[in-house]
Amino acid sequence: MLIRRAPRFAASEITDPTLYLSRRELISGAAAALALAPSLSAAAAPATPALAALPATRNPGFSLNEPATKLEAATTYNNFYEFGVNKDDPSRLGHTLRPRPWTVQVEGFVSKPKTFDIDELIKLFPLEERVYSLRCVEAWSMVIPWIGFPLASLLKRVEPTGQAKFVEFTTLLDPNQFPAQKPGFFGFASLDWPYVEGLRLDEAMHPLTLLTIGMYGKVLPNQNGAPVRVVIPWKYGFKSAKSIVRIRLVSEQPRTAWEKAAPSEYGFYSNVNPAVNHPRWSQADERRIGEFRRRATLPFNGYADQVASLYAGMDLKKYY
Amino acid sequence: MTRRARITLKSGVWAVCLAPLALLAYRAWTDDLGANPISFITNTLGDWTLRILLASLAMTPLRVVFGLAWPITLRRLLGLFAFVFVCLHFAVWSVLDFFFDWPRMWADIVKRPYITMGLLALLSLIPLAATSTTGMIRRLGARNWTRLHRLAYVAAVCAVLHYLWLAKVGVKDPYWYAAALVVLLGVRGWEWGRRLMRRRRARLEPTSARVRPQAENPLS
Numbered sequence: 001m002l003i004r005r006a007p008r009f010a011a012s013e014i015t016d017p018t019l020y021l022s023r024r025e026l027i028s029g030a031a032a033a034l035a036l037a038p039s040l041s042a043a044a045a046p047a048t049p050a051l052a053a054l055p056a057t058r059n060p061g062f063s064l065n066e067p068a069t070k071l072e073a074a075t076t077y078n079n080f081y082e083f084g085v086n087k088d089d090p091s092r093l094g095h096t097l098r099p100r101p102w103t104v105q106v107e108g109f110v111s112k113p114k115t116f117d118i119d120e121l122i123k124l125f126p127l128e129e130r131v132y133s134l135r136c137v138e139a140w141s142m143v144i145p146w147i148g149f150p151l152a153s154l155l156k157r158v159e160p161t162g163q164a165k166f167v168e169f170t171t172l173l174d175p176n177q178f179p180a181q182k183p184g185f186f187g188f189a190s191l192d193w194p195y196v197e198g199l200r201l202d203e204a205m206h207p208l209t210l211l212t213i214g215m216y217g218k219v220l221p222n223q224n225g226a227p228v229r230v231v232i233p234w235k236y237g238f239k240s241a242k243s244i245v246r247i248r249l250v251s252e253q254p255r256t257a258w259e260k261a262a263p264s265e266y267g268f269y270s271n272v273n274p275a276v277n278h279p280r281w282s283q284a285d286e287r288r289i290g291e292f293r294r295r296a297t298l299p300f301n302g303y304a305d306q307v308a309s310l311y312a313g314m315d316l317k318k319y320y
Numbered sequence: 321m322t323r324r325a326r327i328t329l330k331s332g333v334w335a336v337c338l339a340p341l342a343l344l345a346y347r348a349w350t351d352d353l354g355a356n357p358i359s360f361i362t363n364t365l366g367d368w369t370l371r372i373l374l375a376s377l378a379m380t381p382l383r384v385v386f387g388l389a390w391p392i393t394l395r396r397l398l399g400l401f402a403f404v405f406v407c408l409h410f411a412v413w414s415v416l417d418f419f420f421d422w423p424r425m426w427a428d429i430v431k432r433p434y435i436t437m438g439l440l441a442l443l444s445l446i447p448l449a450a451t452s453t454t455g456m457i458r459r460l461g462a463r464n465w466t467r468l469h470r471l472a473y474v475a476a477v478c479a480v481l482h483y484l485w486l487a488k489v490g491v492k493d494p495y496w497y498a499a500a501l502v503v504l505l506g507v508r509g510w511e512w513g514r515r516l517m518r519r520r521r522a523r524l525e526p527t528s529a530r531v532r533p534q535a536e537n538p539l540s
Contacts, residue, residue, distance in 0.1 A: 070355075077355030085490040088354070138488075140356060190490025261489045280432060280486065282424075289355050293419060 051221060054214035056127035056147040062208065063131035064302075069142035071216050073289050078223045079136065080242060081190050082171065082178035089180070090223035097177045097243065099220075099227035106154065108249035109164035118227045122213050124157070125149035129217075130210060135272045135301045137236035141286045146231050147214030152205040155249075160201065164249035167204040169230060169241035171195035191257045197241035198254030198268065199232065202310055208233055208303060234303040236270045267320040271311070272301035276320045326393055333394050337401040340368045341408075358416045365409040370479055370497050373402040374504065377476055381507035396452055399472065403449040406442050406479075434485035441478035444471045476501055 068074075080090035102118040116124075127147050135141045155167070173194035175181040181193045203209065210231045213220060220226040225242025232239050238258055258266035265279055274284045274297040285294040300307050311319075344364060347353050354360045376398035379391035418425050428435045448469055451457070457465045480501050483494040 073355035081490060085488070087356075140359075185492075188492070258489075280434060282428065287356065287358070292358075292416075294417075 051218040053217060054127065054147050054219050056129045056214065056217075058145075059128040059130050062128070063145075064133055064143060066131070066133070066143050068131060068145050068216070069289050074142055074144055074215070075221050075223055077289065079138075079237065080223055080225070082180055082193075082195065082243070083223070084180045085190055091221075093179055094222035096179060097172075097222040097226060099222065099243075102227050102245075104228060104244060105246045105248075106158045107246070108168075109161045109251060110155075110249050111159035111161060112157070114158060118213075121154075121228065125153045127214070128210075132208075132210070132231060132233040133301055134231075134233065134237050134240075135286060135297065137238055137266065137270070137278060137283075139281060139283065139286045139297075140289055141297075141301075142289050144215055145217070146210055146212045147217070148210045148212035148231070150207050151209045151211045151230060152207060154211055154247075155205060158249075160249050163251045165201055166250050166253055167199050167201060168246075168248045168250050168254040169197045169199075169244050170246040170248070171197075171241055172243045172245045190261075192260050193257075195241060195257045196254060197230075197239055197256050198250075199239070200253075200310075201249070203232070203307075206307060206310065208306055234271055234300040234307045236266075236272060238266065239270050269311075269316075269319045271307075271316065271320075272297060273299060273316055273320070275299070276317055321390055321393065325390070329390060329394060330397055333397050333401070337368075337372060337398075337405075340364060358412065362409060362412050362417060365405055365412060366483070367493075369402055369405040369409055370483060372398055372405055373472075373476055373479055374497065374500050376402055377472060377501075377504050381504055384507055384511045399445075400449060400452055403445045406445060410438075410442055434482050437478045437482040437485065441475045441482060444475040444478065448472060448475075473505065476504075 076091045077087045078090040079087065080094075083090040083093045100118065103115050104118065104121055105113075105115045107113040127149060129145050129147050131143060131145045133141055133143050151167075171194050172178065173181065178193075180190060183189055199209070210233075212225075212229050212231045213227060215221075215224060220229065225240075225244075228244050229242040230240050230244065253268060256266075256268060259268060272283075277283050283297055286297045287294050298304070344353075344361060348357070348361075376395055379395040379398070382388050382391040414420065414422075414425060429439050430436070448471055451460060451465065451468060460468065480494065480498050483497060487494045
C-alpha cells in the first residue's frame with residue numbers, strides 16, 4: 001500500500017492564531033452582511049438554524065492560497081440529489097435532514113469494526129481546516145475551507161485487514177429526511193438510492209482525503225452533507241459522498257450510484273482530468289464561482305504533485 | 321374578431337413574453353441571479369424560448385381541436401418572440417459564457433450533439449423571422465410561405481432534442497416539453513390524415529363536388 005507523506009512546511013508558515021482568528025471574524029461578518037442583504041430567495045427560504053462554531057487549526061500545508069468562495073454561494077448552489085436535482089433544492093429543502101442523533105458504522109474487512117456516535121467521531125482526532133478547490137463534473141468550481149481530519153486516521157484506528165482493497169461510503173437512506181428519495185411519477189427516481197460512492201484503499205488513505213464535519217468555521221450545513229461527509233479534492237465533486245452513515249472496507253470495487261445511472265458519463269475513478277471530456281461536454285475549462293471568465297482545468301484539480309503517482313501506469317482515458 | 325379584441329390579445333402576448341426579461345433585469349439589478357449568474361440567465365432564456373416556440377405551435381391545434389379562430393392571430397407574434405429569445409440565449413452563450421472564443425464554440429458545435437441541435441433550431445428560425453412581414457408573405461405567395469414555415473416544426477424538434485440531450489440524469493423538464501411537442505405534432509398528424517382521407521373519398525365519389533383543401537391564409 002502506498003502512503004504519501006504530507007508536504008512539509010516550516011513552522012514560520014503557520015498562520016499566527018490572532019491573524020487567523022481575525023480572518024474568522026471577517027468571514028462571519030461577511031456572512032452576517034450577506035444574511036442581511038435583501039434578496040428574494042433569502043426571503044422565500046426557510047430560516048436556517050444557526051450553526052455551531054467549530055474551532056480548528058488551519059493546516060497551511062494542505063491549503064490553497066486563494067480566496068474562499070462566498071459562503072452564500074457555497075450554501076445555495078449545491079448538487080445533493082437526495083433533496084432534488086436543482087441547485088437550490090438542497091438549501092430550500094435541507095431543513096428536513098436531522099444531523100443528530102447520528103451514527104457512522106465502520107465495518108467490513110477491518111479488525112475492529114465499530115459504530116461511532118457522531119459526537120464521539122468528531123472528537124477522535126484533532127480538527128484541521130483545509131482550503132481545497134472543489135471541481136464539479138459540471139465544469140464549475142469553488143474554493144472551500146473545510147474542517148475535518150484525514151480519513152486515514154479513522155481507517156487506521158479500525159485496522160483494515162489484508163482483504164480490504166476498496167472503501168465504500170453509503171449516504172443515509174430515509175425518504176422522510178431526503179424528499180427526493182420518495183419515488184415520483186411512475187416510480188421515477190433520479191438515482192438508485194441509497195447513494196453509494198467508493199475509493200480504492202490507497203486513495204482513501206491518502207492524506208488529502210478528508211473526513212469532513214465542518215466548513216467556513218462552523219459545522220456542515222445540511223445542504224453541504226451534514227453531519228459528516230468526505231472530501232476528495234482531486235476528484236469530481238460527486239465522488240465526495242455526503243451525510244455518510246456507513247464506511248465499509250470491501251475487497252471488490254463498489255458499484256457507485258452514478259456508475260449505475262450513467263456508466264459512460266461517471267466512471268469509478270472520476271479524477272479531474274482536462275484531457276478526458278465528459279461525453280456531453282468539455283472538461284478542459286471551468287467557471288470558478290464568482291469569476292466571469294472561464295479558467296483552465298488542471299490535471300487532478302491542481303493536486304497532481306501529490307496524487308498522480310497513485311495512478312502510475314494506468315490509462316486514465318480508460319479508467320476515467 | 322374586433323380590432324379591440326385583437327389588440328387586447330396581442331398586448332397580453334407582449335406582456336407575458338416581456339415579463340421574463342423584466343424579471344431577469346430586476347434580478348440582475350438586485351444581484352439576485354444566484355451563485356452562477358451566467359448559467360442562470362442562459363437556462364432561463366432557453367426555457368422561455370422553448371415555451372414560447374411551443375406556444376406558437378399550439379395556435380393551429382387550438383383551432384383544429386376547439387374550432388377557435390383567434391389563436392391564429394397570435395401565431396406570428398409568438399414566433400417572433402421565440403426568435404428574440406433564442407437570439408438572446410445564443411448571445412449569452414457566445415458572449416458571457418465563452419467570451420467570443422469562436423474556435424472553442426465551433427469545436428463544441430461540431431462535437432456535442434446537443435449544441436448542434438441548438439444551433440440548428442436557431443438557424444431554422446432565421447428564415448421564418450426574415451419572411452414574417454406581410455410584404456414577404458405576399459411576395460412568396462401563401463402556398464410557398466406555408467411550406468417554408470413548416471421549418472417551425474424542425475426548429476421545435478431540434479430545440480426539444482437540444483434540451484433532452486443536455487439535461488443530466490434525473491431532470492424531468494425536457495420530457496414535459498417533449499410530451500407537449502408530441503401532442504402538438506399529433507394533432508397536426510391527425511388533421512393531415514383526415515384531409516388525406518377526405519381527398520381520397522372525393523376521388524372515389526366523382527359525383528360529389530370536389531373540394532380542394534384551401535391553402536391556409538397566413539394572415540387570417
